[in-house]
Every structure is written in C-alpha cells, then in structure tokens.
Amino acid sequence: MALLNRVKDLKKINIFQEIILKARGVSDVVSLAVGDNPGPIPELVIEELIEEARLFLTPGGHKGYPPEEGTALLKELINQVFYNGQFSNEEIFISDGIKTDLFRFQTLFGPSAFSRFYAPGYPTYKEGCQIIGAQTGAIYLDPKNHFEPDADLVAPFDVFYLCSPNNPTGIAMSEDQIRTLCNKAKNCGGLIVHDACYSPYIQTKKPKTIFIDEGAKECAVELGSFSKWAAFSGIRLSWAVVPKEVKLNDGSSLLKAYTSFLNATFNGVSWLSQKMGCTLLKNTHLFLNQVQLTMQRVQEMKQLFRSKGFEVFGGIDGPYFLVKTEVDFLEKYKILTMPLSSFEPDYEGFIRVSGFVSEKNWQIITTRLQNSF
Numbered sequence: 001m002a003l004l005n006r007v008k009d010l011k012k013i014n015i016f017q018e019i020i021l022k023a024r025g026v027s028d029v030v031s032l033a034v035g036d037n038p039g040p041i042p043e044l045v046i047e048e049l050i051e052e053a054r055l056f057l058t059p060g061g062h063k064g065y066p067p068e069e070g071t072a073l074l075k076e077l078i079n080q081v082f083y084n085g086q087f088s089n090e091e092i093f094i095s096d097g098i099k100t101d102l103f104r105f106q107t108l109f110g111p112s113a114f115s116r117f118y119a120p121g122y123p124t125y126k127e128g129c130q131i132i133g134a135q136t137g138a139i140y141l142d143p144k145n146h147f148e149p150d151a152d153l154v155a156p157f158d159v160f161y162l163c164s165p166n167n168p169t170g171i172a173m174s175e176d177q178i179r180t181l182c183n184k185a186k187n188c189g190g191l192i193v194h195d196a197c198y199s200p201y202i203q204t205k206k207p208k209t210i211f212i213d214e215g216a217k218e219c220a221v222e223l224g225s226f227s228k229w230a231a232f233s234g235i236r237l238s239w240a241v242v243p244k245e246v247k248l249n250d251g252s253s254l255l256k257a258y259t260s261f262l263n264a265t266f267n268g269v270s271w272l273s274q275k276m277g278c279t280l281l282k283n284t285h286l287f288l289n290q291v292q293l294t295m296q297r298v299q300e301m302k303q304l305f306r307s308k309g310f311e312v313f314g315g316i317d318g319p320y321f322l323v324k325t326e327v328d329f330l331e332k333y334k335i336l337t338m339p340l341s342s343f344e345p346d347y348e349g350f351i352r353v354s355g356f357v358s359e360k361n362w363q364i365i366t367t368r369l370q371n372s373f
C-alpha cells in the first residue's frame with residue numbers, strides 16, 4: 001500500500017492547528033486568532049435536542065439512517081429563511097460541513113477541472129484541488145485596493161471557489177461584482193461554488209446569496225453552514241444548494257450527477273443535528289442577536305486598533321479584519337493573532353483578527369490592548 005505523493009506533500013496539521021501550537025507553553029495567552037464561534041448554543045435548541053435524543057430510548061421512537069439528502073423539514077426551513085422559498089427540496093442537500101462538501105465537489109469534478117479562487121482565502125479551495133491533482137490559479141487580493149475582490153481580473157475557469165464575505169478579510173462581493181463573475185462563468189462554461197459560510201454576518205446591502213438573479217442558477221452552487229453564526233462547529237450541520245438549471249458540458253444535469261454521487265458515498269447527517277438546526281431556524285432571533293453582538297465587537301476592536309495608529313482593512317461584512325503590523329503580539333502582549341502569511345506566504349506584515357471572542361476574554365483583551373501600545 002502506498003500513498004499518493006500529493007497527499008504526502010500536505011502539511012501534517014492545518015494552519016489553524018499550527019497557530020494554536022505556537023501559543024503552547026505561553027501562560028495567560030488570550031486569542032484573537034480563533035475562527036470558531038465560542039457559543040453558547042441557545043437553551044431552547046439544547047432542550048429540543050434532548051427531547052429528540054430521548055426518542056431513541058424507546059423501540060417506537062428509535063430512528064435508523066436519516067435520508068441521505070437531509071430531512072424535508074430542515075430543507076424547507078433553509079429554503080424559507082435564506083432563499084425566500086425559491087428552490088425545491090430536491091435542490092437542497094443537508095451535509096455535515098462546508099469543508100466536507102468542498103472536497104465532495106472537488107472529487108466530483110476531478111483532476112481535469114481548472115479551479116480559481118481569491119487569495120488569501122480558505123485553504124481547502126487550494127489543498128482539496130492539490131489532493132485530487134487538479135490545477136489551480138489564485139487571484140491575489142491587493143492591499144493597495146483594500147483587499148477588495150475584483151471580478152474583472154478573473155480569467156476563465158472550470159470552477160471558481162468564491163467566499164463572500166471572505167475569510168480572512170471580512171469583505172463581501174457587491175451585486176455588480178457577483179454579476180460580473182456570473183457572466184464570466186457563463187462565458188467560459190464554468191461553475192461558481194459559493195462558500196456562504198459567513199453570509200449572515202453581512203451588515204451592508206451586499207447580497208447574502210449568489211442567487212440574486214435567475215441567471216445565477218445556471219452557473220452557481222451555494223454552500224451554507226451552521227458552524228459560524230449558530231456556533232454549531234462541534235455539532236456539524238451545513239447545506240448545499242444545487243440548482244436544477246446548472247448543466248454540465250455535455251448538457252446533462254449537475255443536480256442529477258450530484259444526487260447519484262451523494263447517494264453512493266454518504267449516509268446522511270445525524271437526526272439530532274438536523275433537529276437542532278430546525279429549532280434554530282424556527283427562532284431566527286436566537287442567532288441574529290449573537291451575530292450582531294459579534295459584529296459590534298469587530299467594530300469596537302477595529303476602532304481600538306485604529307486609535308493606536310494601525311492601518312486596518314475589511315471587517316465590514318464578516319467577523320474578521322486585517323491589521324498591517326510587524327509587531328509580534330504573542331511575544332509582546334500574550335495575544336495570539338493569525339499571521340496572514342499562514343494563509344498565503346506573500347502577505348507578510350499583516351495579521352487576521354477575529355471577532356469570535358468569549359465575554360470573559362473580550363474584557364481581558366480590551367484591557368491588554370488599551371494598555372499595550
């Protein structure tokens with residue numbers, strides 16, 4: 001038995017684990033590097049989870065495999081809450097994470113698909129392609145242009161991995177930019193895979209979904225996740241929207257191919273996770289308040305860095321922003337931050353700051369930063 005060389009070449013740990021290791025052994029560290037919502041999960045969601053779990057105590061209430069593509073109720077709620085009911089249940093697939101779904105699409109498209117994405121960006125767009133042996137091309141976001149994405153710079157592609165609002169910049173695409181990218185996809189026969197992980201954090205009028213026009217349904221799929229805004233990263237729950245209008249080069253339906261692919265390789269997401277998702281989507285105020293609180297912190301934090309003379313970028317429509325600095329915050333102030341060069345080597349001299357901070361750590365960090373510079 002031998003491993004693919006491409007897999008051997010991967011880093012042993014990912015950039016997020018790498019940064020946590022950096023702080024090992026340093027006492028009293030507080031982190032601004034965490035890309036994980038600290039929670040808590042609302043009590044009502046937990047109560048309904050327990051009720052659902054109790055059903056499994058009885059032979060009559062026990063359930064076996066869930067439907068491979070997800071429960072009808074959760075699909076309906078996602079459709080109502082995020083898409084104004086524009087999709088059929090058949091076009092929505094429940095999954096256990098965007099990361100899983102990204103690699104599913106990468107595997108489905110195979111090594112001959114040429115993929116593009118903005119950089120710096122979420123590492124799986126590149127690494128997943130690397131594993132399957134597919135070529136990629138990055139479009140580098142320019143600090144001189146405030147890390148704003150420019151769809152006019154995008155050359156032809158088979159697949160474009162779009163993250164809007166983007167991790168690590170916290171900047172979302174405008175309607176015009178989305179339209180330009182969709183037109184490019186149609187002109188080159190490519191597909192956009194929109195990672196909408198952070199969409200509910202959008203504060204401006206920028207679109208929360210790529211499906212702003214009927215035409216987008218011919219050239220895009222969208223991935224959504226409960227990880228970031230619902231603090232479900234430990235629960236695992238996400239979805240993929242694959243519009244019936246997307247056609248492959250031979251004229252066949254992507255939806256049909258994806259359905260068969262999924263049924264052959266996946267046995268569905270836990271009933272319990274899906275129940276939790278349903279409870280949350282029936283009570284959207286439970287997460288919308290939390291989202292607002294996080295974005296408020298991002299703004300306060302940006303203000304704090306600005307007031308100390310740092311140049312900051314992004315953090316407008318997402319829970320992250322960038323700071324231009326050569327300061328080693330860990331060594332000097334015991335504050336862990338994420339170097340932007342971990343995402344992309346050419347971005348030395350910037351750090352990513354995260355708004356995912358627990359109440360307790362928020363107090364400590366504010367005091368430390370205020371007294372530090």
Ligand code: PLP
Pocket residue numbers: 035096097098099100122163167195197224225226227233237238
């Ligand atoms: N996409 C982006 C842009 C992310 O930042 C992350 C997590 O950090 C993920 C996807 C992973 O999402 P999930 O927990 O749904 O797998």
